[in-house]
Amino acid sequence: MTSVSSLELTHFQAFLLFAVVISVAFGFLGRRRPKDRVRYILWSLFLFLLVGVGIGWAMFPFSR
Amino acid sequence: MEEPSQNPAIEHAHSAPPAKEVPSPSESRALVCGIAAWLLPGLGHALQRMWGRALVVFLAVGLLAGAGASMKGNVFTRQGNDAFDTLGYIADLGTGSFYFFARAIETKGADVSHADGDYGTRLLATAGVLNLLAALHAYEAARGHKA
Secondary structure: OOOOOOOOOOHHHHHHHHHHHHHHHHHHHHOOOHHHHHHHHHHHHHHHHHHHHHHHHHHHHHOO | OOOOOOOHHHHHHHOOOOOOOOOOHHHHHHHHHHHHHHHOOOHHHHOOOOHHHHHHHHHHHHHHHHHHHHOOOOOOOOOOOOHHHHHHHHHHHOOOOHHHHHHHHOOOOOOOOOHHHHHHHHHHHHHHHHHHHHHHHHHHHHOOOOO
16 A cells, blocks of 8 residues: 655645635536636635634634 | 215225335436445536536545545544544545545554644545535436536
8 A cells, every 4th residue: 555645734725725625616516607607616715715814813812 | 977986995996006106217316326426526427427517526525535634634433432533434434435545545544633634634524525515416416406
């Protein structure tokens, strides 16, 4: 069995990977026309990033 | 015009026996598509010639499961200690055949003592839940519902 070297991502990189992959999958599953898909993917990605970064900032006062 | 019989026994004798509920061909096909989609991500859509969706689901689930296992996330097994382990196992099983792919990648076991391992556990669960959603979508599409 082959061993794969471990992948090291920062919190933001892992979050970005999650947001991009899920947005693309939701866009393809939820919309039929290419134009609608692109719009949905971009909007969904924007909301993921906004909410993720927003929650990050909201937790900042409690981090120390 | 014939009058309906007042005697229930006679009426019962004339009525046809209750038909067994046999799934229609489209329902059976939908079930096959749903199960195929769960076993191999994207296959349910490929069987319906939805090539774009099939490719995206295959790549998305594969990427998430591969990244999760490479980050030493926890690939849960049947021998869970608590309800969260069981839930994690169900979520991981959602990836279908990619569950074994994830276990094959993770030869050295999980390491959730670091943040990477914890992120990996979440990515693996996300892959499973996403594939279950895609399988449900393939099932609904095969039933003729708007998708």
